[in-house]
Amino acid sequence: KKILVIPGDGIGQEVTTWGKKVLETIAANYKHTFTFDEGMMGHVAIEATGNPLPDETLEKARNSDAILFGAIGHAKYDNDPTLKVRPEQGLLKIRKELGLYANLRPIKLFDDLLQASSIKPEILQGADILFFRELTGDVYFGEKNRSEDRNTASDLMIYHKYEVERIARKAFEAARTRRKKLCSVDKANVLEASRLWREVVQELSKEYPDVETEHMFIDNAAMQLIKDPKRFDVVVTGNLFGDILTDEASQIAGSMGMLASASVGDKIGFYEPIHGSAHDIAGKGIANPLASILSAALLLDISFGLQDEAQRVIKAVDATLRQGFRTMDISSKHTENRFLLGTDAMG
Amino acid sequence: KKILVIPGDGIGQEVTTWGKKVLETIAANYKHTFTFDEGMMGHVAIEATGNPLPDETLEKARNSDAILFGAIGHAKYDNDPTLKVRPEQGLLKIRKELGLYANLRPIKLFDDLLQASSIKPEILQGADILFFRELTGDVYFGEKNRSEDRNTASDLMIYHKYEVERIARKAFEAARTRRKKLCSVDKANVLEASRLWREVVQELSKEYPDVETEHMFIDNAAMQLIKDPKRFDVVVTGNLFGDILTDEASQIAGSMGMLASASVGDKIGFYEPIHGSAHDIAGKGIANPLASILSAALLLDISFGLQDEAQRVIKAVDATLRQGFRTMDISSKHTENRFLLGTDAMG
Ligand SMILES: CC(C)[C@H](C(=O)O)[C@@H](O)C(=O)O
Ligand SMILES: CC(C)[C@H](C(=O)O)[C@@H](O)C(=O)O
Numbered sequence: 001k002k003i004l005v006i007p008g009d010g011i012g013q014e015v016t017t018w019g020k021k022v023l024e025t026i027a028a029n030y031k032h033t034f035t036f037d038e039g040m041m042g043h044v045a046i047e048a049t050g051n052p053l054p055d056e057t058l059e060k061a062r063n064s065d066a067i068l069f070g071a072i073g074h075a076k077y078d079n080d081p082t083l084k085v086r087p088e089q090g091l092l093k094i095r096k097e098l099g100l101y102a103n104l105r106p107i108k109l110f111d112d113l114l115q116a117s118s119i120k121p122e123i124l125q126g127a128d129i130l131f132f133r134e135l136t137g138d139v140y141f142g143e144k145n146r147s148e149d150r151n152t153a154s155d156l157m158i159y160h161k162y163e164v165e166r167i168a169r170k171a172f173e174a175a176r177t178r179r180k181k182l183c184s185v186d187k188a189n190v191l192e193a194s195r196l197w198r199e200v201v202q203e204l205s206k207e208y209p210d211v212e213t214e215h216m217f218i219d220n221a222a223m224q225l226i227k228d229p230k231r232f233d234v235v236v237t238g239n240l241f242g243d244i245l246t247d248e249a250s251q252i253a254g255s256m257g258m259l260a261s262a263s264v265g266d267k268i269g270f271y272e273p274i275h276g277s278a279h280d281i282a283g284k285g286i287a288n289p290l291a292s293i294l295s296a297a298l299l300l301d302i303s304f305g306l307q308d309e310a311q312r313v314i315k316a317v318d319a320t321l322r323q324g325f326r327t328m329d330i331s332s333k334h335t336e337n338r339f340l341l342g343t344d345a346m347g
Numbered sequence: 348k349k350i351l352v353i354p355g356d357g358i359g360q361e362v363t364t365w366g367k368k369v370l371e372t373i374a375a376n377y378k379h380t381f382t383f384d385e386g387m388m389g390h391v392a393i394e395a396t397g398n399p400l401p402d403e404t405l406e407k408a409r410n411s412d413a414i415l416f417g418a419i420g421h422a423k424y425d426n427d428p429t430l431k432v433r434p435e436q437g438l439l440k441i442r443k444e445l446g447l448y449a450n451l452r453p454i455k456l457f458d459d460l461l462q463a464s465s466i467k468p469e470i471l472q473g474a475d476i477l478f479f480r481e482l483t484g485d486v487y488f489g490e491k492n493r494s495e496d497r498n499t500a501s502d503l504m505i506y507h508k509y510e511v512e513r514i515a516r517k518a519f520e521a522a523r524t525r526r527k528k529l530c531s532v533d534k535a536n537v538l539e540a541s542r543l544w545r546e547v548v549q550e551l552s553k554e555y556p557d558v559e560t561e562h563m564f565i566d567n568a569a570m571q572l573i574k575d576p577k578r579f580d581v582v583v584t585g586n587l588f589g590d591i592l593t594d595e596a597s598q599i600a601g602s603m604g605m606l607a608s609a610s611v612g613d614k615i616g617f618y619e620p621i622h623g624s625a626h627d628i629a630g631k632g633i634a635n636p637l638a639s640i641l642s643a644a645l646l647l648d649i650s651f652g653l654q655d656e657a658q659r660v661i662k663a664v665d666a667t668l669r670q671g672f673r674t675m676d677i678s679s680k681h682t683e684n685r686f687l688l689g690t691d692a693m694g
Contacts, residue, residue, distance in 0.1 A: 073536060078562065081535045081542035081549075088536045118470040118574050139486070139504055144539040151508040153543035157486055158501035187587075188428045189420060189435045192491040195428035196500035202428075215425065219594035220623070226573055226598045227465050240534075244591060247566035251573045276567070 001034050001304060004064035006057065009042040009087060010277025011287035011343075012070020018347030019068050019271075019292035026300065026309045037064065041094065042087035042277075043074035052090030058097060061268065066303035068296060069272040075279045096136050099266035101163065102170050104298075105131040105246045105259065105274060107229075112321040113254035115332040119226060127229035127252050130178065132171040133242025135263055137163045138193075140239045159193045159238065164200040171236035172208045181233035183214045185221045185241055197238065218245075225249055246274060257288030257329040260295035262302050269303035271295040288327040289347040290317055320346070348381050348651060351411035353404065356389040356434060357624025358634035358690075359417025365694030366415050366618075366639035373647065373656045384411065388441065389434035389624075390421035399437030405444060408615065413650035415643060416619040422626045443483050446613035448510065449517050451649075452478040452593045452606065452621060454576075459668040460601035462679040466573060474576035474599050477525065479518040480589025482610055484510045485540075487586045506540045506585065511547040518583035519555045528580035530561045532568045532588055544585060565592075572596055593621060604635030604676040607642035609649050616650035618642040635674040636694040637664055667693070 003023060007016040020036065027034040039057035046052050061067055072091045077083050094100075107129040114121045142156030168184070175182040184201040186194035198215055205213040216224065218241045224231060225245060229252050237245060250256040259274040273291030281287055294317060301310035324339040326332075327346050350370060354363040367383065374381040386404035393399050408414055419438045424430050441447075454476040461468045489503030515531070522529040531548040533541035545562055552560040563571065565588045571578060572592060576599050584592060597603040606621040620638030628634055640660060648657035671686040673679075674693050 078536065081545040086536065092537070118467055119465055120467055123465040140537055142501065146539055146543070150543075152505065153539040154489065154503055154505035155538045155540050156501055157504055158499065161498040187590075189425065189433065190439070190487055191502045192493055192500040193502050196493070196497075198428040219590045222569065222591045222595040223597055223603065226595065241591075243534075243566045244569045244588075248569035248573065248595065250570055256570065 001032065001066070002037065002064045003034050003299070004037050004039055004060050004067045006039045006041045006067060006069045008070040008072045008277065009044055009074055010071055010279045010282035011275075012042075012072065012277055014282070014285065014287050014343050015273065015289040015292040016068060016070035018289035018343070019296040021347065022293050022296045022313055023068070023299070026313065030306075030309055032306075041069070041090040042072040043076070045090060046085055046087060050085070052085065052087050053093045058094065061094060061098060064268060066268065066299050067270045068292070068299060069270060070292065071273065071275060071277040073277040073279070092140060094270070095263060096141065098268050098270060099136065100263035100270050101134060101136045101265040102167050102263065103133040103135040103242065104262045104264070105133060105249075107131065107246070107249045107252050107259065109253050110258070110318055110321050112318075113258065113330055115334065116254035116330040117251055119251055124229065124252060129229065129232045129249060129252070130174055130234045131242060131246050131249065132167055132174070132234065132236040133246060134163060134167045134238050136239075136265070138239035157191065157193050157240070159196055161196065161200055164197050165204060168201050168204050168236055171234050172204060172211055175211045175234040176208070179233040180210060181212045181214070183216055183221070183232055183235045185216050185218050185235060185237035185245065187218050187241075188215070189217060193238075201236070221245060222248060226251070250274060255288065255329040257291055257327060258294070259291050260298050262298045264302065269299060271299040285342045285344065286328050287343050288329050289343050290327070293317060293347070348379065348413070349384065349411045350381050350646070351384050351386050351407050351414045353386045353388045353414060353416045355417040355419045355624065356391055356421055357418055357626045357629035358622075359389075359419065359624055361629070361632065361634050361690050362620065362636040362639040363415060363417035365636035365690070366643040368694065369640050369643045369660055370415070370646070373660065377653075377656055379653075388416070388437040389419040390423070392437060393432055393434060397432070399432065399434050400440045405441065408441060408445060411615060413615065413646050414617045415639070415646060416617060417639065418620065418622060418624040420624040420626070439487060441617070442610060443488065445615050445617060446483065447610035447617050448481060448483045448612040449514050450480040450482040450589065450608055450610045452480060452596075452608045454478065454593070454596045454599050454606065456600050457605070457665055457668050459665075460605065460677055462681065463601035463677040464598055466598055471576065471599060476576065476579045476596060476599070477521055477581045478589060478593050478596065479514055479521070479581065479583040480593060481510060481514045481585050483586075483612070485586035504538065504540050504587070506543055508543065508547055511544050512551060515548050515551050515583055518581050519551060519558055522558045522581040523555070526580040527557055528559045528561070530563055530568070530579055530582045532563050532565050532582060532584035532592065534565050534588075535562070536564060540585075548583070568592060569595060573598070597621060602635065602676040603638070604674060605637050605641070607638050607645050609645045611649060616646060618646040632689045632691065633675050634690050635676050636690050637674070640664060640694070
């Protein structure tokens, strides 16, 4: 099995080291042969080659079985919106080129992190949500325009029926293996793209009579998610709404530093933490490597079908938390100093 | 002073009665002369006239000094996305026609509601956010398209410089009278419209060196809002992101049923609860009228400059909560039965 590692920018570098080490350890313990290669993407790639996704990286990606990615983005571009070449273009391009249309984001709280969230424990306990975020369409990929005088700017929010159908189908199938509830999120009271979305999901729901399907507006969903996260099982939504909701949902898992995601579609799987490059803490050795480690677990599970190995990783994370070990982002006022770890110690 | 009351759909009818009664009571007590008229909008207007915003209502709106609105929307349209004439079109049209480009949504917790939120009291205490949501642009008003074969649908997300400038200016001015912090929310790492947004806000911030300006991506903002609401003072954002963030922020105020909003622009002010028509509880007499009552307070304050009168209303709400009275949405397991009220008793 060939794994391409793309650390990317900021804390991506620090945390991906640990996702990779976990894969190496699993390979050694279970006698699998994983070969690793490394690729550049994002700000680091722009600095080195002028291109956020160099052809060489894309070529390596196409020849791999799975990809472990870190994070993307840099303050330089955030502070200067006029820059033409931007790190995020690399990530968007690789998602599109590899046909990674389904982004799975499981939101589950490790029991020991109940205190790390800003939400009340009784609201959180038992919450377990699986997000399906559409990843290669929507306003992310619609035509962009800037007027000659630079005073008008636009992006086209656009969906095709087949795009909605294939992601919704994956979500329905997943719901079948879980609590059989699907919530589709849109803004059909205002947006035409959302009305198409809702029509397609409604139509498809007839094929899944055993799944209880509900439609919710994005504004309401953003509220319900914090008010009563337990009401959700599988959630399916578009690229933009999925981006927003899953970041918000990170508070259900205690911290963004705990959440992994899998992007799948045609063939190759792409695994990454939900968190960003976090330039404010990059290089300080304090980032939480658990999201990268849990991304490695998703990789083992989804791309390689190695469920035992994946469970072993998740159990190791759980055991570590049970012993009281915390990185800064998941510490609480009850965390003792000797249990507060940096990236490497936690890894 | 001429006030147009538009109850709209669902619980809009029930709660607006009380917003109006409060205005009448204030008029009597302070010897003001308010004259009231009533207009139709939304599903009720479609049923009666075929038009979600009848010309008569728009005419009355144009001739009023301020408008007290209830809510809009009906399950019939939510369940059938193919319907061409929809209640929400009425609301969008009146916003556009009256030039209501700035939607102010103050998020503040009444101390006695600390327990009603799903967020921990220590995270909430002291949170006080004023949202400025742009209300007449963005993907809400950009061109909509549906392909001939109905398999492709799109909405144009579009912003013009002057639209960003005028709302941002209002937000900067407000920040000056508060804690002097402005957070502008966008998705400039992906969207061209957001890059324009960020450029304009950056440029304008030079005129407000006394205001600390920060830019945040919408996904991050959706998370920070629950993680640490106290970090925000004034927030300015586009129509779509503002819709999502302010609904989410309702959990900071304990319940959606507590939040009022003011839409202003050219001349006439438009006041409404943030909550929707809530058809699931409509007609049951259990909706919380406080958001409508607080909308009336905003109307007195912003459109009529009657600060004392507005404060009197807010204090009455506070006193009512202090005495333990609750509607269902803001009750907690500690609420005794005799303090649990329906809409009219609470009103
Ligand atoms: C970095 C950015 C382009 C990206 C996105 O918006 O998709 C990120 O926020 C994510 O969620 O993966
Ligand atoms: C009813 C709907 C069109 C409206 C909106 O999205 O603007 C509502 O959610 C609001 O926030 O006022």
